[in-house]
Amino acid sequence: xxxxxxxxxxxxxxxxxxxxxxxxxxxxxxxxxxxxxxxxxxxxxxxxxxxxxxxxxxxxxxxxxxxxxxxxxxxxxxxxxxxxxxxxxxxxxxxxxxxxxxxxxxxxxxxxxxxxxxxxxxxxxxxxxxxxxxxxxxxxxxxxxxxxxxxxxxxxxxxxxxxxxxxxxxxxxxxxxxxxxxxxxxxxxxxxxxxxxxxxxxxxxxxxxxxxxxxxxxxxxxxxxxxxxxxxxxxxxxxxxxxxxxxxxxxxxxxxxxxxxxx
Amino acid sequence: xxxxxxxxxxxxxxxxxxxxxxxxxxxxxxxxxxxxxxxxxxxxxxxxxxxxxxxxxxxxxxxxxxxxxxxxxxxxxxxxxxxxxxxxxxxxxxxxxxxxxxxxxxxxxxxxxxxxxxxxxxxxxxxxxxxxxxxxxxxxxxxxxxxxxxxxxxxxxxxxxxxxxxxxxxxxxxxxxxxxxxxxxxxxxxxxxxxxxxxxxxxxxxxxxxxxxxxxxxxxxxxxxxxxxxxxxxxxxxxxxxxxxxxxxxxxxxxxxxxxxxxxxxxxxxxxxxxxxxxxxxxxxxxxxxxxxxxxxxxxxxxxxxxxxxxxxxxxxxxxxxxxxxxxxxxxx
Numbered sequence: 001x002x003x004x005x006x007x008x009x010x011x012x013x014x015x016x017x018x019x020x021x022x023x024x025x026x027x028x029x030x031x032x033x034x035x036x037x038x039x040x041x042x043x044x045x046x047x048x049x050x051x052x053x054x055x056x057x058x059x060x061x062x063x064x065x066x067x068x069x070x071x072x073x074x075x076x077x078x079x080x081x082x083x084x085x086x087x088x089x090x091x092x093x094x095x096x097x098x099x100x101x102x103x104x105x106x107x108x109x110x111x112x113x114x115x116x117x118x119x120x121x122x123x124x125x126x127x128x129x130x131x132x133x134x135x136x137x138x139x140x141x142x143x144x145x146x147x148x149x150x151x152x153x154x155x156x157x158x159x160x161x162x163x164x165x166x167x168x169x170x171x172x173x174x175x176x177x178x179x180x181x182x183x184x185x186x187x188x189x190x191x192x193x194x195x196x197x198x199x200x201x202x203x204x205x206x207x208x209x210x211x212x213x214x215x216x217x218x219x220x221x222x223x224x225x226x227x228x229x230x231x232x233x234x235x236x237x238x239x240x241x242x243x244x245x246x247x248x249x250x251x252x253x254x255x256x257x258x259x260x261x262x263x
Numbered sequence: 264x265x266x267x268x269x270x271x272x273x274x275x276x277x278x279x280x281x282x283x284x285x286x287x288x289x290x291x292x293x294x295x296x297x298x299x300x301x302x303x304x305x306x307x308x309x310x311x312x313x314x315x316x317x318x319x320x321x322x323x324x325x326x327x328x329x330x331x332x333x334x335x336x337x338x339x340x341x342x343x344x345x346x347x348x349x350x351x352x353x354x355x356x357x358x359x360x361x362x363x364x365x366x367x368x369x370x371x372x373x374x375x376x377x378x379x380x381x382x383x384x385x386x387x388x389x390x391x392x393x394x395x396x397x398x399x400x401x402x403x404x405x406x407x408x409x410x411x412x413x414x415x416x417x418x419x420x421x422x423x424x425x426x427x428x429x430x431x432x433x434x435x436x437x438x439x440x441x442x443x444x445x446x447x448x449x450x451x452x453x454x455x456x457x458x459x460x461x462x463x464x465x466x467x468x469x470x471x472x473x474x475x476x477x478x479x480x481x482x483x484x485x486x487x488x489x490x491x492x493x494x495x496x497x498x499x500x501x502x503x504x505x506x507x508x509x510x511x512x513x514x515x516x517x518x519x520x521x522x523x524x525x526x527x528x529x530x531x532x533x534x535x536x537x538x539x540x541x542x543x544x545x546x547x548x549x550x551x552x553x554x555x556x557x558x559x560x561x562x563x564x565x566x567x568x569x570x571x572x573x574x575x576x577x578x579x580x581x582x583x584x585x586x587x588x589x590x591x592x593x594x595x596x
Contacts, residue, residue, distance in 0.1 A: 001356070002390065002392075004390075005389055005390040005391075006390070007389070008385070008389035008390060009386070009387050009390075011386075012378055012382070013375065015378045015382060016375065016377030016378055019377060022375070073558075089371065091333075091338050091371075092371070092373045094337070094356065095336060095337075095338065095361060095364075095365075095366055095373075096361060096390055096391075097358035097359075097361040097362050097390065097391060098358075098390050128557045131352070137368070157567075195550050256340040258338070258340075259278065259339070259341065260333050260338045260339055
């Protein structure tokens with residue numbers, strides 16, 4: 001463990017990202033736009049009634065929290081890692097006495113810190129415009145925080161492990177895009193996961209995507225029974241363990257394949 | 264000190280690369296059934312390097328120099344063979360090993376382009392766990408040696424190639440590595456910067472006794488810095504020794520350049536010199552003559568010329584090292 005090195009990498013990313021804040025704010029605006037549009041679609045679709053138990057206000061609350069959770073868990077460094085492996089600049093990460101994952105974690109943390117002011121203003125503005133009414137239970141908030149941290153770890157490690165496949169295949173952009181599409185479809189962005197068609201929902205319950213986004217929001221909104229909650233956290237933890245094993249496997253195998261192109 | 268710091272035995276690296284024929288049909292065939300070929304970039308190379316040595320690693324493009332350097336630094340896994348650097352197996356990439364080596368790749372920058380040069384150095388010091396006092400002391404020394412104090416507050420993206428190269432050296436040497444791998448460190452630089460970088464490397468090696476392995480296509484880098492060269496071609500080690508010995512072995516002749524007074528040139532019997540001493544004319548005009556003469560005959564030819572014609576100037580030179588190396592690349596040792 002090189003905490004001193006990790007900390008300075010966060011600082012380094014912050015130094016650079018703060019100077020390019022307009023770029024990062026535009027980027028996060030793009031990430032927030034899609035769920036915002038889906039929110040308006042579902043507000044319109046639900047009218048004054050409800051869809052499978054979701055009222056207009058449920059959709060508003062769901063998507064406001066979705067934007068927040070999506071911003072906190074969105075992994076950004078996986079694209080950079082894939083590019084760095086492809087063009088050979090990953091070599092400089094390998095030459096330092098600190099694991100390359102520190103660089104990715106630092107970059108992700110710095111991106112979130114830089115985006116916080118913009119995201120906070122955006123969510124506040126949207127909440128006022130759509131007149132969100134939120135009632136939260138304290139216990140749910142505590143469990144939500146736990147599930148949010150687990151979701152963050154799962155989403156980051158999954159994306160980072162995918163990116164490391166570039167050590168063997170060089171180009172990884174297509175796989176990262178598939179991963180983003182599956183998150184988009186199965187994590188609760190176009191529709192809350194419990195409103196998905198039955199078969200897809202059943203399959204989705206055992207895939208990692210729901211636990212990266214939709215699950216923590218369902219916990220916060222009190223949509224889950226106690227058994228669903230325990231099972232959900234269990235699946236989240238199991239997927240994290242699985243992804244860490246997968247990461248170690250890809251790393252050990254991939255680093256032997258790395259060709260360090262250029263030069 | 265003759266202590267071994269690098270030991271390489273039977274080192275081999277084979278790349279598994281996709282190949283395909285020309286045209287659309289081959290392209291589609293490779294889509295369904297990709298064909299691969301094994302390319303041996305480094306083939307059973309063995310050598311040893313002593314502590315504090317400056318070694319020139321030379322060879323034509325694609326010879327396997329950079330691949331060897333990357334295996335030594337731990338970036339690449341060897342296919343077979345043994346490597347030991349500073350008592351470590353580089354491919355294990357242990358943090359203790361990485362703290363003892365540094366690598367500069369002339370075609371890549373390790374500076375972060377979005378933070379100032381000083382911040383870049385600070386980041387390095389934190390990653391390598393250097394104490395603040397040691398960092399300041401070391402930075403002052405290197406700033407002084409490379410004269411870069413006015414660059415510290417600038418962003419690397421705004422520096423010239425030469426300025427950036429100096430900063431690359433500082434960031435690579437801040438933690439005082441025992442072994443420095445330099446992969447074409449003067450690539451693309453003007454002559455003046457090349458001189459400065461060479462002087463710096465020479466002084467640094469003298470002062471800190473850092474072991475340096477250098478690859479470069481600029482023979483001036485090699486001849487001015489390296490006590491020993493390792494020549495590699497098509498992945499195989501073809502020569503390991505002194506550069507002068509290589510030159511003597513490959514080109515056992517000298518260039519004799521004479522400038523005549525008036526029309527003396529036409530008075531000398533060139534055919535006689537050529538046939539008697541097995542020399543050859545490299546260049547010939549009214550006033551000047553350049554002859555390629557065997558080293559053992561140089562004094563006889565010189566005496567003959569001095570005694571028989573009026574000379575304005577006479578110089579004896581070694582053949583350009585580039586010509587020697589070119590001959591080695593083409594014909595072997």
